[in-house]
Amino acid sequence: MRRSEMPTTTAAPTVTVRYWAAARAATGTDSEQRAGATVGEVVDAAVVAHPALGRVASVASFLLDGRKVTRDQTVAPGATVEVLPPFAGG
Structure with a gap:
């Protein structure tokens, strides 16, 4: 395969992930750096690092x-x- 035909790999961007309420409790931190190409990939990486976040992330909203x-x-x-x-209450 010629060099010009070789697939290129691009590292996923690194972003700041901020956790609120139960998400903060599940991770034990208010923010951290994670990599991913989409919000879903970023959240999935966070769940791998913090398994307790999985339940929270399944019902969470994302900004x-x-x-x-x-x-x-x-x-x-x-x-x-x-x-x-x-969030509950009003």
């Missing part, structure tokens, strides 16, 4: 740089992903 997004949203290097569990 990317302050905007509500789905797990399919791509992330850019240096972005901030926030994991927001459902």
